[in-house]
Amino acid sequence: DIVMTQSPLSLPVTPGEPASISCRSSQSLLHSNGYNYLDWYMQKPGQSPQLLIYLGSNRASGVPERFSGSGTGTDFTLNISRVEADDVGIYYCMQALQTPTFGQGTRVEIK
């Protein structure tokens, strides 16, 4: 199985400031079709997960522009350009190149 490792596991943030979460995979997620099979999900407290980014860098419908995904191969990053209070929650990366596996999750909280 492909192992997904996120860092940090806890991220205190200041509203208005940028934030980033790293996700590394034990194998390259770059398919021969040129796509990286890496998604980012966010789970707000008490809610179901929601899709933020798919195929490495594509923002899902309705997701604010302050969220962006980058990276290729084994190293990926989720960036939040200016954190808002509503961004509090747990962020997960997930690979879908093989049988899907999630990262451990990164808890984002307001300082």
Add this chain to the structure above:
Amino acid sequence: EVQLLESGGGLVQAGGSLRLSCAASGIAFSSYAMSWVRQAPGKGLEWVSVISGSGDSTKYADSVKGRFTISRDNSKTTLYLQMNSLRAEDTAVYYCAKSMVYDKEYGMDVWGQGTTVTVSS
């Protein structure tokens, strides 16, 4: 409005069986792959299984292979998860989720509210 509504969770003894359902509305159900994802109490997300839009292709996590069976009835726009030989470690909230495409697990853009399964040992 796009909606996924899970049902069928409950308390079951170890070794028992349970069948989860996920009723979809507001989407062209047969056009999308559907997955089950679970979350044990206080833990992270674990992908469980996926089925293609037509239902002719399925995939499972190693932890449930041979015990769980995913299926769908496109005429009823409903997804199912038959869970047999349940273990304490299967205790979790089970979410159904719609993929963005017909036959892949990525881009799960619609999620249900979840149904809770508790396996007592």
